[in-house]
Structures are given as C-alpha cells and as structure tokens.
Amino acid sequence: MTPSRTPEPHPSGTGNSRAGRREWTALVVLMLPLMLVSMDVSVLYFAVPAISADLAPSGTQQLWIFDIYAFVLAGLLMTMGSLGDRIGRRRLLLIGAVAFGAASVCAAYANSAEMLIAARAVLGIGGATLMPSTMALVRNMFWDAGQRAKAIGIWSAVMTGGVALGSVLSGVLVEHFWWGSVFLVNLPAMVLLLVLTPLLIPEFKNPEPGRFDLLSVPLSMAAVLPVVYGLKEISSEGFRVPYLVSLVVGLGFAALFLHRQRTIASPLIPMALFRGRGFGPAVSLNLIAAFAMLGSAYFTTQYLQSVLGKSAMEAALWALLPSVLIGPAAPVATVLVQRGVARSRVVAGGFVLAAGGYGLLTAAGTESMWLVLAGAGVLAAGIITVMSQMTDLALGAAPPHRAGAAASLLETGQEFGGALGMAVLGSIGTAVYRHEVTDKAPPGLPAEAHETLAGALAVARHLPAHTAETLTTTARTAFTDGMNTASLAAALILLLTAALAHRTKQTPNGLELSNPPVSEDGPEISSPSGV
Numbered sequence: 001m002t003p004s005r006t007p008e009p010h011p012s013g014t015g016n017s018r019a020g021r022r023e024w025t026a027l028v029v030l031m032l033p034l035m036l037v038s039m040d041v042s043v044l045y046f047a048v049p050a051i052s053a054d055l056a057p058s059g060t061q062q063l064w065i066f067d068i069y070a071f072v073l074a075g076l077l078m079t080m081g082s083l084g085d086r087i088g089r090r091r092l093l094l095i096g097a098v099a100f101g102a103a104s105v106c107a108a109y110a111n112s113a114e115m116l117i118a119a120r121a122v123l124g125i126g127g128a129t130l131m132p133s134t135m136a137l138v139r140n141m142f143w144d145a146g147q148r149a150k151a152i153g154i155w156s157a158v159m160t161g162g163v164a165l166g167s168v169l170s171g172v173l174v175e176h177f178w179w180g181s182v183f184l185v186n187l188p189a190m191v192l193l194l195v196l197t198p199l200l201i202p203e204f205k206n207p208e209p210g211r212f213d214l215l216s217v218p219l220s221m222a223a224v225l226p227v228v229y230g231l232k233e234i235s236s237e238g239f240r241v242p243y244l245v246s247l248v249v250g251l252g253f254a255a256l257f258l259h260r261q262r263t264i265a266s267p268l269i270p271m272a273l274f275r276g277r278g279f280g281p282a283v284s285l286n287l288i289a290a291f292a293m294l295g296s297a298y299f300t301t302q303y304l305q306s307v308l309g310k311s312a313m314e315a316a317l318w319a320l321l322p323s324v325l326i327g328p329a330a331p332v333a334t335v336l337v338q339r340g341v342a343r344s345r346v347v348a349g350g351f352v353l354a355a356g357g358y359g360l361l362t363a364a365g366t367e368s369m370w371l372v373l374a375g376a377g378v379l380a381a382g383i384i385t386v387m388s389q390m391t392d393l394a395l396g397a398a399p400p401h402r403a404g405a406a407a408s409l410l411e412t413g414q415e416f417g418g419a420l421g422m423a424v425l426g427s428i429g430t431a432v433y434r435h436e437v438t439d440k441a442p443p444g445l446p447a448e449a450h451e452t453l454a455g456a457l458a459v460a461r462h463l464p465a466h467t468a469e470t471l472t473t474t475a476r477t478a479f480t481d482g483m484n485t486a487s488l489a490a491a492l493i494l495l496l497t498a499a500l501a502h503r504t505k506q507t508p509n510g511l512e513l514s515n516p517p518v519s520e521d522g523p524e525i526s527s528p529s530g531v
Contacts, residue, residue, distance in 0.1 A: 038162030072124025081408025096129025153330030210266025226250030290417030354382030
C-alpha cells in the first residue's frame with residue numbers, strides 16, 4: 001500500500017486544500033495555451049509548399065522556419081520558469097499570451113522568409129513563457145494530491161494530443177484558406193485566455209525571490225541550444241564533426257551553468273530542488289520517456305508516408321488513431337496510485353507497456369499499417385502513464401514557490417530526451433538502412449539514394465521502371481528493417497528503465513532514490529482577488 005499523504009495547507013490560509021469549480025474551470029482555460037504551444041511544433045507540416053510558393057525561401061531559410069521555434073522554446077524554458085517564480089506566474093502567462101498572439105499575426109502576414117523566421121522566433125519566446133507557467137499554476141491551484149494528479153494527467157494528455165492535432169489542423173486550414181491561417185487560429189484562444197485568466201486564476205509568486213541573475217540566462221541558452229542542435233542534426237545527417245563539436249560546446253557551457261547555480265546566492269535554477277524526494281529521479285525518468293516518444297515518432301511518420309505511400313494529409317489523419325489509447329492512460333494511472341498501487345509499480349508498468357509497443361514495431365513489415373499504428377498507440381499510452389506520474393511527483397516534491405523552476409526543468413529535460421531519442425534511434429535506423437541499400441540496391445545510384453528513404457524515392461522517380469521498382473522496394477524494406485532494429489534497442493532500454501523504476505524506494509511522496517527532502521520552504525504569495 002502507498003501511504004497516504006497529509007494534505008498541504010492552502011495559501012489562502014483557510015485550511016481547505018480541495019479545488020472547487022473555479023479551479024477546474026481555470027484548468028480548462030490553461031489548456032488553451034498549452035494546446036496551441038504543442039500544436040505549433042507540427043502546424044507547418046502542410047503549410048510548407050504554400051509558404052515556399054509565396055515567400056520563395058532558400059533551403060536554409062526553410063529549415064530555420066521549421067526549427068527556430070523549437071530552438072528558442074528549449075533555450076528559454078529555464079529562464080522563463082525562474083522569471084515566473086519572481087514576477088508571478090499569471091503575469092508571465094498573460095505577457096506570453098500577448099507575445100504569442102502578436103507573433104501569430106506577424107507570422108500570418110509575413111511578406112518575406114526573414115520576417116517569418118523572426119515571427120517564429122518570437123512565437124518560441126511566447127511558448128517558453130506559456131508552458132512552465134501553465135504547469136506551475138496547476139501546482140499552485142491544486143493543493144490536494146489526488147486532484148493535482150488528475151489535473152496533471154489532463155495536462156499531459158492535452159500536450160501530447162496537441163502535437164498530433166497540429167499537423168491535421170494545418171492540412172485542413174491550408175486546403176480551405178491560405179497558409180497564414182495556421183497562425184491566425186491562435187488568436188481567438190489567446191483573446192479568451194487574456195479575458196478569463198484574471199477572473200479565474202489568482203497570482204502566485206515567490207515572496208523572496210532574490211536578485212535575478214542575468215548572466216545565467218545566456219549561460220543556460222549556450223548550454224541547451226548547441227546540445228539540442230547537435231542531437232537534431234545527428235538524427236538526420238549522422239555523426240559529423242561539426243555536430244559533435246556542438247555537443248561538446250553545449251556540455252561545456254552546461255558545466256559552467258551548473259557551477260554558477262551552485263555558487264551564487266540567487267540561482268536561476270536552485271540546486272536544492274534536486275534534494276526533494278523524488279525530484280531528480282522524476283526528471284530523469286521523464287527524460288527517458290521523452291526519448292522513447294520522439295524516437296518512435298521519427299520512424300512512424302516516415303513509415304506512413306514513405307513506406308506505405310500515404311499522402312501527408314492521409315498520414316496525419318491515420319496518425320491520430322493511436323491517440324485513442326492516450327486519453328485514458330493518465331487517468332487510469334492516477335486511479336491506480338490513489339487506490340494504493342505503489343507509484344514505482346505503475347511507472348514500471350508504463351515503461352513495460354511502452355516496451356511492448358516497441359515490440360510490435362519490431363515485427364512490422366512493409367505493409368503493416370495496423371501493426372505500426374497499434375504499436376504507436378500502446379507505446380504512447382505507456383509513455384503518458386510515466387510522464388503524468390513523473391510530472392506529478394516532481395511538482396509535488398518541489399516547494400510551491402519554486403514551481404516555475406521545477407516545471408521548466410521537467411520541460412527542458414523533455415526537450416533533451418526527445419532530441420536524444422531521435423538522434424540515437426534515428427542513427428541506429430539509418431545505419432541499418434545504409435548497410436542494406438549499399439548491399440542490395442542496383443549499382444551506380446546517386447549518393448542520396450544510400451542516405452535516406454526520401455532520397456531513394458526521389459532518385460527512383462528518374463529511373464527506368466524496373467530499376468525504380470527495385471530501388472523503391474529495397475529502400476522501403478531497408479528502412480523498415482532499420483525501424484525494427486531501433487525499436488528492439490528502444491524496447492531493451494525501456495525494460496531496463498522499468499526494472500530501475502521498480503527497484504526504487506517507495507515513500508509517502510512516491511518514488512525516491514534515497515534523496516532527503518527539500519530543506520527550503522516558504523509561503524507562496526497568492527492573490528485570490530486577481531490583483
């Protein structure tokens with residue numbers, strides 16, 4: 001049995017830690033920016049041809065139109081989480097909503113590639129304010145552990161669903177309107193957020209935040225961005241010297257950042273967070289979960305389009321199907337924990353379930369759409385089980401006045417985990433693909449046919465029918481074999497992680513690797529009146 005937790009005192013001083021109708025309504029409002037920020041990761045998938053025809057970006061500019069949003073978002077998460085703790089999470093949420101809305105208008109009406117890149121960068125800044133603010137406000141509004149777990153389960157499901165929905169929404173809007181509509185769809189939600197947030201959500205902030213350390217901001221960005229960039233490029237281009245140098249540079253700045261956080265009086269990220277029971281393990285296990293989630297997406301999206309030959313819109317619609325299994329995953333995990341099942345067992349079960357999803361992918365052939373979709377759904381259900389529990393554990397272990405910093409660390413870890421998953425599993429798949437194509441494809445083909453499946457299909461379009469068919473079949477089989485091999489490696493990693501999670505110590509707070517509790521505590525300023 002999991003020991004019951006003593007309810008935390010509510011900052012209002014009333015002693016009533018249960019959330020009511022106002023807090024649950026506020027949660028619905030907070031889901032608006034979360035959905036939009038996650039959708040913006042994939043919303044350009046179907047808009048690219050129209051953007052290319054209208055703005056005529058170069059190849060490099062087109063890559064930056066895609067990537068600048070995620071880079072800026074990842075680089076500023078820790079800064080914005082810490083800033084929210086200091087100036088107020090609701091205030092930062094509203095500032096981010098204004099920035100996100102304004103940048104959406106600029107992106108929609110951009111008349112050059114440079115303007116669109118700049119607008120996407122500002123969207124990343126806005127997203128970096130919105131994501132940790134929403135998670136931290138969930139921590140502050142739901143003081144009852146059971147209610148908070150349910151709210152975080154909803155938060156996790158909405159974030160994951162937004163990524164899948166973004167590509168489909170993009171296809172529908174571009175088909176009926178012009179490409180700028182994929183950005184303008186953000187505006188009604190942002191207006192609603194600006195109107196309802198002051199009415200429903202009180203302000204929360206650290207009453208004694210200390211001086212904001214400006215030097216830590218560029219240090220944190222210099223630590224995060226080169227690592228994320230290097231991992232993303234390795235996943236698509238392979239291990240090359242510039243990308244390895246980028247990783248080394250980022251890790252070097254990470255060491256400097258950590259040293260500064262340990263030695264200054266008011267750090268951007270307090271190291272005391274990692275002394276909270278379960279906080280460090282939660283961040284680590286959440287990173288591995290993101291590794292598995294994004295690593296699988298690298299293969300399944302290409303499989304639907306390039307192996308099965310689906311159009312981009314068809315692939316996006318089919319990719320929604322696994323979401324059916326995602327919806328109940330977090331609520332079921334929450335119910336199990338609340339009924340006395342040890343959190344460590346639930347988390348271990350989630351990793352085993354995800355490993356089973358990868359197991360299904362290892363058996364896929366070149367015409368196994370339903371098996372791949374089933375594997376993706378089972379995998380995603382297991383990962384959401386883990387993420388919802390780890391998010392709840394980490395936020396519950398962090399002191400309320402550090403909720404923004406705690407949320408930003410979780411989300412930064414997810415960014416690292418996702419990039420690492422694409423790099424490691426993508427590299428395994430690419431290595432298998434290149435080996436098989438080199439051995440089995442017709443001789444004398446251009447180099448791009450040996451690099452990627454997309455390159456092989458592009459080359460095949462210019463070959464005689466028989467040679468094209470041979471190359472296409474070989475390349476699709478090689479890619480699928482690469483997916484099988486990478487999935488086997490991922491399944492083994494997840495099973496090892498499940499064993500580690502199951503062996504962790506069970507405490508009233510959940511998982512623990514024998515970390516002592518956070519020593520710092522303090523009151524949380526809340527303004528129920530909305531001031």
